[in-house]
Amino acid sequence: MTDRPYHHGNLRSAVLGAAVEVIEQNGPAALSLRDLARRAGVSHAAPAHHFGDKAGLLTALAAQGYELLAGSLAEALAEARGAAPGEAGEELAEAGVAYVRFAVRHRAHFEVMFQPGLYHPDDPQVVAARGRADQALADALQALPDPPAGEQRRLAELAAWSMVHGFAALWLSGALPTEPGAEPGDVARTVIRGRFGSG
Amino acid sequence: MTDRPYHHGNLRSAVLGAAVEVIEQNGPAALSLRDLARRAGVSHAAPAHHFGDKAGLLTALAAQGYELLAGSLAEALAEARGAAPGEAGEELAEAGVAYVRFAVRHRAHFEVMFQPGLYHPDDPQVVAARGRADQALADALQALPDPPAGEQRRLAELAAWSMVHGFAALWLSGALPTEPGAEPGDVARTVIRGRFGSG
DNA sequence: TCCCCTATCTTGTCAACGACAAGATAGGGT
DNA sequence: ACCCTATCTTGTCGTTGACAAGATAGGGGA
Numbered sequence: 001m002t003d004r005p006y007h008h009g010n011l012r013s014a015v016l017g018a019a020v021e022v023i024e025q026n027g028p029a030a031l032s033l034r035d036l037a038r039r040a041g042v043s044h045a046a047p048a049h050h051f052g053d054k055a056g057l058l059t060a061l062a063a064q065g066y067e068l069l070a071g072s073l074a075e076a077l078a079e080a081r082g083a084a085p086g087e088a089g090e091e092l093a094e095a096g097v098a099y100v101r102f103a104v105r106h107r108a109h110f111e112v113m114f115q116p117g118l119y120h121p122d123d124p125q126v127v128a129a130r131g132r133a134d135q136a137l138a139d140a141l142q143a144l145p146d147p148p149a150g151e152q153r154r155l156a157e158l159a160a161w162s163m164v165h166g167f168a169a170l171w172l173s174g175a176l177p178t179e180p181g182a183e184p185g186d187v188a189r190t191v192i193r194g195r196f197g198s199g
Numbered sequence: 200m201t202d203r204p205y206h207h208g209n210l211r212s213a214v215l216g217a218a219v220e221v222i223e224q225n226g227p228a229a230l231s232l233r234d235l236a237r238r239a240g241v242s243h244a245a246p247a248h249h250f251g252d253k254a255g256l257l258t259a260l261a262a263q264g265y266e267l268l269a270g271s272l273a274e275a276l277a278e279a280r281g282a283a284p285g286e287a288g289e290e291l292a293e294a295g296v297a298y299v300r301f302a303v304r305h306r307a308h309f310e311v312m313f314q315p316g317l318y319h320p321d322d323p324q325v326v327a328a329r330g331r332a333d334q335a336l337a338d339a340l341q342a343l344p345d346p347p348a349g350e351q352r353r354l355a356e357l358a359a360w361s362m363v364h365g366f367a368a369l370w371l372s373g374a375l376p377t378e379p380g381a382e383p384g385d386v387a388r389t390v391i392r393g394r395f396g397s398g
Numbered sequence: 399t400c401c402c403c404t405a406t407c408t409t410g411t412c413a414a415c416g417a418c419a420a421g422a423t424a425g426g427g428t
Numbered sequence: 429a430c431c432c433t434a435t436c437t438t439g440t441c442g443t444t445g446a447c448a449a450g451a452t453a454g455g456g457g458a
Binding site: 026027028029030114115116117118121155156158159161162163164165166167168169170173174175176187190191194195196 | 229313357
Binding site: 231232233234243244247252253 | 443444445446447
């Protein structure tokens with residue numbers, strides 16, 4: 001047919017990228033290995049070689065997502081630390097904003113990550129990456145001026161994570177009756193400060 | 200084959216019920232109209248008559264879910280109102296607990312409701328039911344001793360909804376490292392009181 | 399009583415998909 | 429020059445969603 005070489009050379013990355021596009025536009029349910037193969041210009045069974053099966057592809061996507069999330073949180077935390085010392089809880093609030101921004105910016109990854117039924121949640125790479133993201137979240141809590149300890153620490157982590165995750169999930173699902181042009185990160189910052197600004 | 204009558208008599212309800220079972224056990228992605236038909240003992244195309252297509256079935260499920268949620272919230276609010284006057288924010292906290300309990304108890308409905316890509320979110324029945332659920336949530340906020348107004352009202356609603364929704368979503372996704380035997384409603388109450396107990 | 403009318407369910411079919419097996423190709427290491 | 433492995437192709441099977449056309453029941457009106 002075409003003068004395409006027998007070996008794609010970068011099929012794994014190409015398939016992952018195409019998967020992100022498809023999921024962003026039509027959700028994970030619309031994903032098809034054969035469609036991704038067509039987009040990459042390879043035969044219908046080529047993607048399976050790199051990921052095993054459909055769940056394997058989504059597993060790779062989830063692992064990549066947790067890596068990205070851990071990086072985003074760590075970066076936001078470092079930035080908030082470096083900035084001029086503002087009010088108490090600055091770092092935690094900005095980490096929360098970063099969480100929401102990640103969900104919106106990497107919608108496809110986020111949607112897959114929290115639907116463990118779609119992939120292999122016990123995959124070693126996924127577990128490791130998720131551990132790094134969890135640690136980044138814990139670091140943000142420890143940045144509080146008077147970090148809670150013991151049972152309180154666990155509760156504070158639950159509360160903070162629940163709020164930002166819920167905001168992100170509701171935003172992505174379109175359930176929030178907000179202005180179309182609003183920037184989700186800014187709205188999230190206002191909401192977070194209203195509840196967590198004082199500790 | 201069997202002496203089954205030509206008309207099932209209650210196929211619509213049977214298919215909806217079977218769909219809930221399947222989704223609870225294997226998630227929405229594992230849903231198959233043909234499998235539901237087999238479970239109901241009818242031909243493979245029978246379910247489509249009642250729901251049009253797969254998205255139609257999930258649309259009916261989402262509408263049913265919003266109705267159930269509105270009822271659960273209203274009931275919890277009424278109960279908290281009727282109980283001996285406790286501390287401030289009692290009604291809002293109990294509505295939040297009811298939200299989490301609904302998500303866990305009706306996991307299948309909850310998972311579908313907040314994935315609008317799976318169904319027809321503009322369906323009139325869905326829109327109406329969702330409106331009732333939204334109203335129940337607003338009622339819970341107005342039950343505060345000093346209910347916020349204007350912009351503050353919107354922010355408080357966002358914060359409260361985000362927290363309980365996030366908690367429920369994280370719980371269902373298995374992301375929370377909690378004790379296996381823990382009752383999600385009780386954990387949620389502790390988390391909610393920690394953040395919203397003082398208004 | 400008879401007929402028709404409508405909702406309900408069946409049967410048959412098609413394209414698309416996931417998964418698997420077996421073979422072809424390239425490119426590097428020995 | 430040879431093999432060895434990863435990569436990709438081709439072919440196939442069972443399952444699914446969607447659609448079309450026909451069969452069946454059950455009730456309301458002539």
